Amino acid sequence: MEASSIIFSDKPVNVSYDGTWYGLLTAVFEAYSKKWNVSGFSIIDKESQSDFFAEKVIVVTDETKSQRVWLGLKKKVPKENCIQLYRCYLSEMPGMEFTIFSCIKFYFSGFDSPHLAYGNSDVLKISQTSKMVYREKHRMEAFVRFQRTADDLYYAGIEPDFNVIPLLSQHFAERYADQNWLIYDIKRKYGIYYDQDKVEEITLNFSNEAGEKTAVKDVFHDSETLYQELWKNYFKNVNIPSRRNIKLHVQHVPKRYWKHLIEKK
Amino acid sequence: MSERLHEKLEILADAAKYDVSCSSSGSKRKNHNKGLGEATGSGICHTYTEDGRCVSLLKILLTNHCIFDCAYCVTRKSNDIKRAAFTVQEVVDLTMNFYRRNYIEGLFLSSGIFKNADYTMERLVSVAKKLRTENKFNGYIHLKTIPGASDELMHEAGLWADRLSVNIEIPTESGLKLLAPDKNIKDMIEPMTYLKKEIIRTKEESKIFKSAPLFAPAGQSTQMIIGASGESDKDIMHTANKFYKGFNLKRVYYSGYVPISNDNRLPELGSAVPVLRENRLYQTDWLMRFYGFHVQELLNDQFPNLDPEIDPKLSWALRNMAFFPVDVNTADLQLILRVPGIGVQSAQKIVGARRFNKLGWDHLKKIGIALNRAKYFITCNSPITDRKDYTEAKIRQFILNESRSKFLTNGGQQYNLFG
Numbered sequence: 001m002e003a004s005s006i007i008f009s010d011k012p013v014n015v016s017y018d019g020t021w022y023g024l025l026t027a028v029f030e031a032y033s034k035k036w037n038v039s040g041f042s043i044i045d046k047e048s049q050s051d052f053f054a055e056k057v058i059v060v061t062d063e064t065k066s067q068r069v070w071l072g073l074k075k076k077v078p079k080e081n082c083i084q085l086y087r088c089y090l091s092e093m094p095g096m097e098f099t100i101f102s103c104i105k106f107y108f109s110g111f112d113s114p115h116l117a118y119g120n121s122d123v124l125k126i127s128q129t130s131k132m133v134y135r136e137k138h139r140m141e142a143f144v145r146f147q148r149t150a151d152d153l154y155y156a157g158i159e160p161d162f163n164v165i166p167l168l169s170q171h172f173a174e175r176y177a178d179q180n181w182l183i184y185d186i187k188r189k190y191g192i193y194y195d196q197d198k199v200e201e202i203t204l205n206f207s208n209e210a211g212e213k214t215a216v217k218d219v220f221h222d223s224e225t226l227y228q229e230l231w232k233n234y235f236k237n238v239n240i241p242s243r244r245n246i247k248l249h250v251q252h253v254p255k256r257y258w259k260h261l262i263e264k265k
Numbered sequence: 266m267s268e269r270l271h272e273k274l275e276i277l278a279d280a281a282k283y284d285v286s287c288s289s290s291g292s293k294r295k296n297h298n299k300g301l302g303e304a305t306g307s308g309i310c311h312t313y314t315e316d317g318r319c320v321s322l323l324k325i326l327l328t329n330h331c332i333f334d335c336a337y338c339v340t341r342k343s344n345d346i347k348r349a350a351f352t353v354q355e356v357v358d359l360t361m362n363f364y365r366r367n368y369i370e371g372l373f374l375s376s377g378i379f380k381n382a383d384y385t386m387e388r389l390v391s392v393a394k395k396l397r398t399e400n401k402f403n404g405y406i407h408l409k410t411i412p413g414a415s416d417e418l419m420h421e422a423g424l425w426a427d428r429l430s431v432n433i434e435i436p437t438e439s440g441l442k443l444l445a446p447d448k449n450i451k452d453m454i455e456p457m458t459y460l461k462k463e464i465i466r467t468k469e470e471s472k473i474f475k476s477a478p479l480f481a482p483a484g485q486s487t488q489m490i491i492g493a494s495g496e497s498d499k500d501i502m503h504t505a506n507k508f509y510k511g512f513n514l515k516r517v518y519y520s521g522y523v524p525i526s527n528d529n530r531l532p533e534l535g536s537a538v539p540v541l542r543e544n545r546l547y548q549t550d551w552l553m554r555f556y557g558f559h560v561q562e563l564l565n566d567q568f569p570n571l572d573p574e575i576d577p578k579l580s581w582a583l584r585n586m587a588f589f590p591v592d593v594n595t596a597d598l599q600l601i602l603r604v605p606g607i608g609v610q611s612a613q614k615i616v617g618a619r620r621f622n623k624l625g626w627d628h629l630k631k632i633g634i635a636l637n638r639a640k641y642f643i644t645c646n647s648p649i650t651d652r653k654d655y656t657e658a659k660i661r662q663f664i665l666n667e668s669r670s671k672f673l674t675n676g677g678q679q680y681n682l683f684g
């Protein structure tokens with residue numbers, strides 16, 4: 001059903017949207033302009049423990065409405081703070097949509113430079129969560145390890161905690177402009193592919209469970225093993241044993257990322 | 266073939282690892298020709314060694330043959346070790362292939378001196394040139410400049426590299442004479458002076474001509490070895506200050522001496538690397554560069570060495586209690602920066618947030634300042650709970666006790682900057 005006017009403003013509403021960023025911004029637009037008493041957000045067709053007493057309203061994604069929220073935000077706070085909201089959305093943390101909604105409401109509430117109000121718990125939460133997502137984006141920029149395939153594709157599989165793939169394309173497209181590459185989120189089953197012209201989102205259909213591994217490993221370039229071995233060797237030899245500090249090492253390179261790091265395998 | 270390459274890499278990475286700089290920041294080289302790589306951001310650590318240091322660059326020597334005999338260096342002529350040398354092409358291939366796989370931000374190429382300074386420098390330059398021209402490589406390149414190399418070669422190096430460095434290694438002239446008899450200070454200072462001049466000149470030019478070529482856009486840096494020549498912290502930091510001021514250096518690095526020989530001019534084999542001292546020196550360096558401290562305030566004839574137990578900012582504060590307490594709701598940013606437990610970011614947040622409401626302990630905690638230290642040095646909108654008029658000795662005791670118990674529960678070794 002369309003977001004409709006049968007809602008009374010005091011009745012708790014659970015806003016259901018399609019899970020996209022534009023969808024969420026549309027939901028914010030509707031909730032804000034219709035003054036709904038929002039109790040939470042949920043993604044259409046996804047199970048959620050939504051409030052039993054709340055009325056569920058399905059919001060249809062509308063680019064114009066989402067743009068209005070985005071452009072409005074840009075007038076209220078610096079671009080970095082707008083992007084912070086997007087990063088928080090990518091965190092996929094439970095309840096984050098509501099924090100984003102509350103924070104946007106606060107940004108629109110008329111204060112001067114509202115993004116500096118670190119005493120406000122929503123502003124603070126957004127800034128902290130965004131930092132976590134940004135840190136993982138940064139980590140992925142560091143920890144992606146491309147493997148060259150026989151047909152000259154540089155492939156990397158990743159399993160980040162947050163959905164950071166959308167934040168990666170610009171960096172990798174600028175840097176690796178003269179090679180075809182693919183960065184694939186194995187957990188979320190999608191990736192970005194660059195063909196020396198543009199970046200596209202793609203999904204791969206592996207025929208079996210072990211697909212991701214065999215599909216790529218069988219087709220390595222001749223030189224791939226050599227450079228992996230050289231890299232491992234290099235890593236071993238830059239270490240200074242008398243300064244050993246494994247705690248610090250693990251703090252910088254958390255164990256959950258080791259699986260995809262050539263030098264830690 | 267590949268075995269020999271492995272062996273070379275082992276030898277020449279191992280010999281290069283004592284140079285602690287691995288920074289790949291500060292440049293502004295774009296991928297302007299749709300080639301490979303860029304060096305515009307703050308640089309990425311692609312992995313960390315097991316001693317917790319950032320690995321950002323492929324850091325190797327071109328060769329570890331050397332005609333000099335510096336006592337503190339594994340590569341010194343009199344040391345009985347395996348020698349090796351890369352060809353120019355080998356270094357180019359390694360760099361390109363590591364970079365394409367996202368292992369590194371670029372290359373840090375140094376070398377022992379073989380034949381003479383110019384001969385060596387020429388080869389370093391040709392690696393960089395080949396990468397930039399034939400391979401359209403726009404990643405980061407840091408070249409070590411060889412003391413005594415000609416101005417022409419220095420100039421060419423600046424055209425291809427992002428950063429250039431001459432390592433001074435020993436902070437005092439007497440120490441240098443003792444430990445590196447083949448080197449003279451003039452040969453090290455001259456290239457720095459030349460580079461400073463050129464960097465400034467090309468910067469001016471690029472203001473007028475947009476297309477003026479880049480010249481060492483990430484500037485120059487140097488390194489000093491700590492604890493090899495009996496120098497004081499004051500010697501080190503005053504020398505560092507001279508380099509920052511006199512040669513516009515981007516960074517000075519401090520490298521705790523790793524014992525590598527039985528030479529009686531040096532700490533003996535097996536002595537500990539002065540990691541804590543190194544950390545205190547970096548803290549001091551930060552205070553000079555980002556917190557508005559003058560070196561003289563931190564180290565002087567009265568206090569020639571840093572306090573190993575507490576960080577230099579706290580140490581300064583305890584010596585200067587008259588500055589405190591600082592009212593976080595009204596004081597200038599510059600003053601807030603001087604409070605122990607408040608970092609640059611927190612200080613800026615305080616100044617931003619206090620416009621909305623007067624800040625109390627709760628706000629300050631949320632902003633992320635270390636109240637356990639700061640509380641002795643500030644006032645805020647909350648009532649004073651724990652600030653009777655303590656003496657500096659008392660405060661020191663309180664903070665030490667607290668951090669000691671933290672130190673123990675953390676299980677030891679871990680030195681953060683003002684953590």
Ligand code: SF4
Binds near residue numbers: 333338339341377378
């Ligand atoms: S000139 Fe450089 S490489 Fe040669 S011994 Fe001295 S410090 Fe080592």
